Amino acid sequence: MTASRTARERVRAELTREIVEIARRQLATEGAGGLSLRAVAREMGMVSSAIYRYFPSRDDLLTTLIIDGYNALGEAVERADAAAPGGDFPGRWAALCHAVRDWALAHPHEYALLYGSPVPGYQAPQDTIAPRVRDLRVFGAILSAAQRAGALVPPAAPVEADPALAGEAEASLAELMPGVPGDALLRALSAWTALYGWVSFEVFGQFKGAFEDNRPAFDHMVRALGATIGLTRA
Amino acid sequence: MTASRTARERVRAELTREIVEIARRQLATEGAGGLSLRAVAREMGMVSSAIYRYFPSRDDLLTTLIIDGYNALGEAVERADAAAPGGDFPGRWAALCHAVRDWALAHPHEYALLYGSPVPGYQAPQDTIAPRVRDLRVFGAILSAAQRAGALVPPAAPVEADPALAGEAEASLAELMPGVPGDALLRALSAWTALYGWVSFEVFGQFKGAFEDNRPAFDHMVRALGATIGLTRA
DNA sequence: CAGTCGTCAAGAGCGGTGCTCTCGTTTTCT
DNA sequence: AGAAAACGAGAGCACCGCTCTTGACGACTG
Structure with a gap:
């Protein structure tokens, strides 16, 4: 050993x-x-x-905390996804979203370290890039599996994307989300930003308390986002 | 005087x-x-x-900087909206989004102060709540005007929202976005989080450089979000 | 006009921070 | 056993936010 x-x-x-x-x-x-x-x-x-x-240095200690944070979040997301039925792609997406939100609300300061303002003068070293995309990797697995299962169907009246843009998205996400067409990737990216935008708003206190309980509203958004992405049950 | x-x-x-x-x-x-x-x-x-x-105290200085920041962002958004044709609601929404992104990219540290991790030990006083929603107020004006003009139409196959949830959204946004139905408000909220989620990702460096130029991808997302909200030309 | 009173810049000082350097001691390796 | 490396302790540097006191200057009032 x-x-x-x-x-x-x-x-x-x-x-x-x-x-x-x-x-x-x-x-x-x-x-x-x-x-x-x-x-x-x-x-x-x-x-x-x-x-x-x-x-x-203090920054090195921060770096390990950051890496640990990404891994903790990534693990939570992976667990949530694994617990959902493999063919229920909208359900897996929703599980992913709730896992992110739950983890963030449970660890607000760590979330702030990961997704808030960068610490002044701090530059994230290379070691952080692998753990950083653990959650995205789970999302990619869901999308690729849905695509393979024929359960990733464009919504009714999609906004057409510039082919060059779609191609660029495909190229840059080829490793994380293989096989997924570019326009779906662009819709997925939009959903991803909505997910983290919501969670950041909530954790950073930008929601003045619009809802008595934010969870149902979040859940509704997540379902709508799943539909916008084009996720359906296998 | x-x-x-x-x-x-x-x-x-x-x-x-x-x-x-x-x-x-x-x-x-x-x-x-x-x-x-x-x-x-x-x-x-x-x-x-x-x-x-x-x-x-240092916090008081920070507070005035925060208020100034919200006002600067709000002014930029108001100017962009005013420059767009009043009846072109998708165009006004896009102008709003680009104004937010442009301002944030031009003033990353001030943006971080407003939408990043809260400064430790700092509690935003009451004076900040009015300037804080200047951008949202513009968004509300666009939505309300579109609704009045009959240019806010639900998308093809909307995800039905719990009536109680829609009612809660209407109640809490009655002042900022009067007359807009609850399900549209929920779609708008989702678009809002996507907007700020994207900008935060970009400003805080979470976009590893997926696109050579992020602007076209952002613009595509913005247009798709406008369609999802249900905004059409008058 | 003279006097009082409030406002001001300055200085010293407190406790805190990250970080560096040196100095004995202890543990490991040869 | 002796050389080499790692270690904890301590002093010290430059910086921070913030407090208190002091002396001077300007503005109102009798």
């Missing part, structure tokens, strides 16, 4: 884990801006400079 | 204006987190404590 050749490596891994855990707790309570290396060190009974043995 | 009774009041107003201007410049270059009262004071040749004669 890879488990801890030397005692030093073992305690190092453990301390690293503990730092991240405390940092995530601070992130959940204080928000991204309130994350303080000194506070983490204080809570661990360490001196602030010792933290730098484990994370070379 | 209200203009400056005493010389003291005049210079005070001028200094306040200059502080806000410098702060906005810092906001544009450094982002919200990089806004520093000391830096503003330094640039003005003042001592940091003197700033507090004009703004009791």
Whole structure:
């Protein structure tokens, strides 16, 4: 096993884990801006400079929190999709949407870290691009499967898309959503932005409380979006 | 006129204006987190404590920047809408959308301040709620006018909405969008979240560069959204 | 006109931050 | 066993928001 050749490596891994855990707790309570290396060190009974043995900078700690966040969200989405019947494509889409919203509402500060304003001066490194698209990958799997099953049918009177634009969408999403025609991809992209636009509005408090309970309204939107995409049952 | 009774009041107003201007410049270059009262004071040749004669705290300065931001965005949207032919409701909707996107791309940090993660520990005071909905007010004017002109027609096969939900939407948006039926309001809300979801994705860098130029794709989405809302020419 | 009173910029200072460097100590590797 | 690497602790730098005090200047009033 890879488990801890030397005692030093073992305690190092453990301390690293503990730092991240405390940092995530601070992130959940204080928000991204309130994350303080000194506070983490204080809570661990360490001196602030010792933290730098484990994370070379605050941004590096933020990066692991971001990666963890994308993975947590991606896992939640994958679980929700897996729980829905494979051929019920509108249902899988709805499950995906509710998973995103539920996770975001349960972890607002982490969601803000992922989809809110970028932290000033922070540049996301390459390591984040793979976990970042885990949710999109699930969406792509649903779309591709629906397409293969013949359950992805254009809505009644579609707005015709410029063929060049559709081709560009196909090329750029060929890996994530193979086989899906370009105009469907464009409709899917619109639905995707509506999903995250809604969740961001809700998490960031832009919904002044228009609805007593936002969930039914969200659910209605999600169903309508599914129909707009062209998802039907297999 | 209200203009400056005493010389003291005049210079005070001028200094306040200059502080806000410098702060906005810092906001544009450094982002919200990089806004520093000391830096503003330094640039003005003042001592940091003197700033507090004009703004009791950093948050108060942020509040005026936020209000100014909402007003700038609202003005841009209002201008764009006014420039479009009054009876061309899809065109007015598209003009609104492009105005939002153009303004956001031109002022990414200010957009982040308005629609990104809330500043930690900052609570938006009451003064911000009126400017905050200036864009929505324009959207409401378009919808209400289209409805009055009989140019707001449901799409071919609408997803039926729960009457209670539609009624709740009507009640909560009665002031901003009078006369618009509830199911149309729900479609409009979906389009609204798609609009801001797209812009947020683009400004916050979530679009890895899927398109060489995002504008045509955005324009296509906007047109499709207009059709989904049910907007037609008068 | 003189005096009082409020407003102002300035300075020192408090507690906090991220981060760097050095210094002994301890653990690992050769 | 000795060299090398990793480690925690401490001091220190420059920065931050914010508070309090001090002395000067301008504006109203007797």
